[in-house]
Amino acid sequence: MSAALQTIGLSKRFGGLTATDDVSFTLGHGARHALIGPNGAGKTTFINLLTGVLSANEGTILLEGEDITRMPQQQRARRGLGRTFQINQLFGAMTPVESVGLAVSERMGGGGQFWRRLGKRTDIVDEIVELLRQFRLIEVMDEPTARLPYGKQRLLEIAVALASQPRVLLLDEPAAGVPEAERGELLDTLAALPRDVSILLIEHDMDLVFSFADRISVLVNGALFAEGTPEAMRNDPRVQDVYLGSDNHV
Numbered sequence: 001m002s003a004a005l006q007t008i009g010l011s012k013r014f015g016g017l018t019a020t021d022d023v024s025f026t027l028g029h030g031a032r033h034a035l036i037g038p039n040g041a042g043k044t045t046f047i048n049l050l051t052g053v054l055s056a057n058e059g060t061i062l063l064e065g066e067d068i069t070r071m072p073q074q075q076r077a078r079r080g081l082g083r084t085f086q087i088n089q090l091f092g093a094m095t096p097v098e099s100v101g102l103a104v105s106e107r108m109g110g111g112g113q114f115w116r117r118l119g120k121r122t123d124i125v126d127e128i129v130e131l132l133r134q135f136r137l138i139e140v141m142d143e144p145t146a147r148l149p150y151g152k153q154r155l156l157e158i159a160v161a162l163a164s165q166p167r168v169l170l171l172d173e174p175a176a177g178v179p180e181a182e183r184g185e186l187l188d189t190l191a192a193l194p195r196d197v198s199i200l201l202i203e204h205d206m207d208l209v210f211s212f213a214d215r216i217s218v219l220v221n222g223a224l225f226a227e228g229t230p231e232a233m234r235n236d237p238r239v240q241d242v243y244l245g246s247d248n249h250v
């Protein structure tokens with residue numbers, strides 16, 4: 001059985017700087033895999049290569065065994081590659097029910113026909129309500145997004161990404177900017193994500209990384225430096241040296 005997502009010898013250069021250096025990486029089916037590393041290690045560049053925001057200089061990207069290396073972003077998304085962004089990409093004037101509804105409708109090819117379809121399709125309504133419930137957004141579903149607590153906005157972002165039913169979900173720093181008091185809800189919600197979605201998490205919050213991940217890869221200077229179970233990474237003196245033992249992950 002092929003991996004959910006795999007890179008082989010992936011490299012990206014910006015002029016003289018190698019931001020992704022010969023990365024061969026495997027995301028297993030149903031994985032809860034975290035990618036960590038110091039600032040500037042190349043985590044965001046790697047995600048951008050996976051999603052097609054950037055094109056690789058060398059190497060191959062396989063999604064469920066299919067070569068997507070040269071595919072445009074939209075096509076990768078349609079093939080089942082979902083992502084959230086480090087910085088909130090939501091429309092502030094829309095409500096959670098509208099954002100999730102639009103994402104579900106788009107997946108079904110509804111697009112602008114969204115509200116007309118909604119009235120007729122109870123299965124769509126049920127799915128929207130279930131997503132809002134799962135992400136603890138029911139009580140705020142009619143509030144403009146810009147007025148929601150930041151933690152709720154990050155939850156909404158994940159709900160919107162999940163609405164497209166991705167096979168692989170890339171979570172780019174979901175806890176960034178979320179106040180301490182709202183982190184528990186985020187952790188619980190991430191823990192409850194459906195197991196048939198394979199997840200790659202990029203995160204600086206080590207509590208979240210160690211509570212979420214069953215596998216961790218460490219990126220340093222664009223290259224994979226170490227990989228293993230959370231326990232193995234926590235106890236690896238080399239990893240402690242370059243990352244965990246220092247202050248540069250906050």
Ligand SMILES: Nc1ncnc2c1ncn2[C@@H]1O[C@H](COP(=O)(O)OP(=O)(O)OP(=O)(O)O)[C@@H](O)[C@H]1O
Pocket residue numbers: 014017019037038039040041042043044045046
């Ligand atoms: N578009 C670009 N042009 C030139 N250099 C870039 C570009 N994007 C990233 N870099 C450089 O590539 C390296 C990796 O950056 P990247 O943002 O991928 O790291 P990161 O691990 O995501 O960092 P952080 O944890 O701070 O978000 C850095 O040295 C960065 O300055």
